[in-house]
Amino acid sequence: MADAHAKPQHDYHIIDPSPWPFLASLGALIMAFGGVAWMQHLKGGSFPIFGYNMAGANYWIFLIGLLIVLYTMYGWWSDTIKEGNEGHHTRVVSLxxxxxxxxxxxxxxxFFVAWFWAFFDAALFPNEVHQVMRAEYTGGVWPPKGIEILDPFHLPLYNTIILLLSGTAVTWAHHALLHNDRKGLVNGLALTVGLGILFSFVQAYEYIHAPFAFKDSIYGATFFMATGFHGFHVIVGTIFLLVCLFRAMAGSFTPKQHFGFEAAAWYWHFVDVVWLFLFAAIYIWGSVGGTIAHGH
Incomplete structure (x- = not known):
């Protein structure tokens, strides 16, 4: 009888007091200050706070904030996994x-709407951009005059195929999990992680050999912000899936309870879809009328 009264009669639970929300906010604040200070240092400026030039601290403030955020992510998500293993992730909590x-x-x-907005604004109205900048940023055309662009049907197409295959692989892993096929789950996740790493290497190679730079023109700025932000998400998603792979190898997921894997799969499919828009809009549509760089 005492056990029956002690057992919760509802689908909710009160979590233990946690330091993670405070640490996450603190780390993000330090990262923000450090990021501004770092950028001011790179351009030779200053960033005075309470009479001290934080730009002189270079990137150390940013790295301290980043370490706090990474530690918070590890601790907070570890607690969430522990709560699930203890049976606290009921139907309502999981929802x-x-x-x-x-x-x-x-x-x-x-976030991506902002990058696409910037790209389309410059691409659709190159005359206005040219007049506002009062410099030879576009020459009134898009792609801008003097800019050699990447061949969309070379490395970008290769990366598109890689991401589509990775989306198929993570779906295979999900179906394997639902049918309690542990081998299929592990193999599907391993293949997805491998393809994600391959995508990042191909994009890094593309960036190294790109015929334009971030600071050269508004074309370079909008291109690298959109594709670079996506590339960052691919790296985050790959780490997310790698953690799921380790957990799957340890037998953590079950056909009925696997939200961590499901969240990673959703995130990866989101990354896939965004890339399709990037490939169609920035690489293909944005290159119409431009000069393809030899060998790119």
């Missing part, structure tokens, strides 16, 4: 975790 992941992805969509 709310899914709502949280959906809202997070929606916020990420708005």
């Amino acid at each position: 709310h975790l899914r709502y949280g992941m959906i809202m997070f992805i929606a916020s990420e969509v708005m």
